[in-house]
Amino acid sequence: MAELVFEEKRVLITGGLGFIGSNLAARLVDLKAHVTIVDSLIPEYGGNLFNIAGIEGRVKVNISDVRDQHSMRYLVQGQDYLFNLAGQTSHLDSMHDPYADLDINCRSQLSILEVCRKYNPRVKIVFASTRQIYGKPEYLPVDEAHLLRPVDVNGINKMAGEWYHILYNNVYGIRACALRLTNTIGPRMRVKDARQTFLGIWVRLLIEGKPFEVWGGEQLRDFTYVDDAVGAFLMAAASDESNGQIFNLGGDCVISLKDLADLLIQVSDGGEYISHSYPADRKRIDIGDYYADFSRIRSALGWEPKVTLREGLGRTITYYRQHHDQYWD
């Protein structure tokens, strides 16, 4: 991959103190890019200053909110790449506070694109979209031609955020593309609670020596290890093949939640879980089985997952055993 393209380039990462954004920042610093992070550090979201431990002297951090158009107007200027990852990620929170989700995941996306149009139309943008926008799959694996029929407010706003990017690419020629991420796992994810991913709270309870809960258990899922997700962001940014395109990411295997729980316990050399029926508020917005067909990004950009689920879980457990004091103590 033409990773050299990032050398000495100016890069802005929204949501760069979060899980995926901070892993991306670390990789870009290694590639000698000049990285600026913008993040609001709202406590319920995934941002954590410890996520950039080790690179804090080599990135600029701007604690501000993407809803603030004045900050964004200043921050986008002169950037070569914009990795747009800031987002409200909790599906349940989007039902309890739909307007915050609307402002961040939809309205702010439009205003970020507007400041790019006015002040930096040469920037290349990669947007972090989500498999959530497909809703309950009609067929598996889900490819990009699948109908979009979100089952929660978050899915609707992310869908609009994604399509604003494609629209600005098509109408104004601002090079933009979207990656529809599936469940992403790895070091620096939010493990305090289940807001970002159910796997977060599983990892926390397991390390604390407490049983974690598996709801349902038969649902099928795929998982991308965060380094692979970061690789996809870089490939999408580096190539003009991606302009105006939407790509699914996926995982090396498909697994039921029960089997995932067993694998996690195996990888951690111990632990236990309790099976539960789905809580009613979650069931209403559950998407059932999901796994992605990621052949489109494989043929267009050559991306495919390299880290197996077992390996990814192992690295995740090792990280949180070492650093839990920074994530939930």
Ligand SMILES: NC(=O)c1ccc[n+]([C@@H]2O[C@H](COP(=O)([O-])OP(=O)(O)OC[C@H]3O[C@@H](n4cnc5c(N)ncnc54)[C@H](O)[C@@H]3O)[C@@H](O)[C@H]2O)c1
């Ligand atoms: N992790 C996954 O499994 C997954 C799956 C699908 C899509 N995504 C998407 O990828 C992106 C990154 O997700 P993540 O898992 O790293 O989540 P994360 O919560 O760790 O990161 C998001 C970051 O955005 C910041 N943020 C939120 N609202 C902001 C605002 N208004 N202004 C500035 N910063 C703000 C948060 O503080 C956080 O640091 C999100 O847009 C998410 O929708 C993630």
